Amino acid sequence: QSALTQPRSVSGSPGQSVTISCTGTSSDVGNYNYVSWYQQHPGKVPKLMIYDVSQRPSGVPDRFSGSKSGNTASLTISGLQAEDEADYYCCSYTGTYTLIFGGGTKLTVL
Amino acid sequence: EVQLVESGGGLVQPGGSLRLSCVASGFAFSDYWMHWVRQAPGKGLVWVSRINSEGSSTSHADSVKGRFSTSRDNAKNTLYLQMNSLRAEDTAVYYCTRDLPSHTETPAYWGQGSLVTVSS
Numbered sequence: 001q002s003a004l005t006q007p008r009s010v011s012g013s014p015g016q017s018v019t020i021s022c023t024g025t026s027s028d029v030g031n032y033n034y035v036s037w038y039q040q041h042p043g044k045v046p047k048l049m050i051y052d053v054s055q056r057p058s059g060v061p062d063r064f065s066g067s068k069s070g071n072t073a074s075l076t077i078s079g080l081q082a083e084d085e086a087d088y089y090c091c092s093y094t095g096t097y098t099l100i101f102g103g104g105t106k107l108t109v110l
Numbered sequence: 111e112v113q114l115v116e117s118g119g120g121l122v123q124p125g126g127s128l129r130l131s132c133v134a135s136g137f138a139f140s141d142y143w144m145h146w147v148r149q150a151p152g153k154g155l156v157w158v159s160r161i162n163s164e165g166s167s168t169s170h171a172d173s174v175k176g177r178f179s180t181s182r183d184n185a186k187n188t189l190y191l192q193m194n195s196l197r198a199e200d201t202a203v204y205y206c207t208r209d210l211p212s213h214t215e216t217p218a219y220w221g222q223g224s225l226v227t228v229s230s
Contacts, residue, residue, distance in 0.1 A: 001172065003154065034215045038155070045220045046147075046155060051210060057218070089155050093215040097160055097169040099145070104154040 004029065004090055004102035011108040017078040020105045022090030023071060028100055030071035034093035037066060037075045041086045049088075050075060077107070085109040112136045114206045114221030121227045126196050130224055132189040132206030140164075140184035143209040145217045146191050148202035158204070159191065162214070174200075196228045 005023040012018040022029065022037075029035055037050040048057055050066035053073060063079045073092070077084055090102040118130040132144075146158040159170045159180040168180045177195045182188065189206055204224050207217035 003156075032215075034213075036216050040155075045205070045222060047220075048210075048216070048218045051213070051216045051218070057210075087154075091155075091157070091217070097162075097167070097214065098171070099157040099160070099215060099217075101147075101155045101157055 001094065001100055004092060004100055006088075006090060006102040006105045008103075009106045009108065011110055012077075012080045013110045014080055014082065016080050017076060018080060018107065020075045020077075020088050020090075020107070022073040022075070022092075022102045024073075024092055024100070025071055028071075028092040028094040029068065029073050031095070032093045033068070035066065035068060035073040036091045037064075037073075038089045038091065039084075039086045040089065046089065080109055082109050112208060112219045114208060114219060116204065116206050116221045116224035119204065119224030119226045121229065122196055123230050124197060124228055126228070127192070127194045128196065128226060129193070130191040130204055130206075130226070132191075132221055134187045134189065134206075134208065137208070139182075139187040142211075143214045144182065144189045145207045145209065146180060146189075147205045147207055147217060147220075148200075149205070149223075150199075150202040153202075156202075160214070161189070193226070196226075198228050200226060201228045202226060 038046040054066040206221040208219040210216040210218040
């Protein structure tokens, strides 16, 4: 199964909002509300930012929000800050207890 | 504090075998589903496998099915990944991850990773 489709890169200026899309199929993103998003800074371990499409773990700023429409999930970061510059990955349940990640998106804060 | 510490990585020749271990602490290990996720150098995250809390059920990605097996010893708070018939494309950092409470599909806590290099 191919990875979920994410844009290779997005960018925004401090204070702006950016949205990262994650497109799957009716067998994964479109069929389950088990989409999660991870932030990974260079050389660091991935960090869970969003789970169950739109839920934030404790400690994650409310500037981070998630949504889903059809086969596409989205991560929106509002009030962009320099420390948000990182790679972001989406992940979806695919049924039969398997998961699939997106290819990753590099966020650049201009 | 949740801690996951992987070990067992290293350099192995193509066709060889390796077993990764992940020692868990700071939580009731036997209550949680666990996953292995890997990341090739400079590449993205790829889900490898998962195991239920009892260790009675596992699932693996197609790319490793038949070559890798996942197990756990709840008495030792340890997760394992047995990797056989290794290929160059298996070269990656392997992360041990713990699921969210009451979830089976959300790797929430991650270890520091163990690097596996497959090369002659």
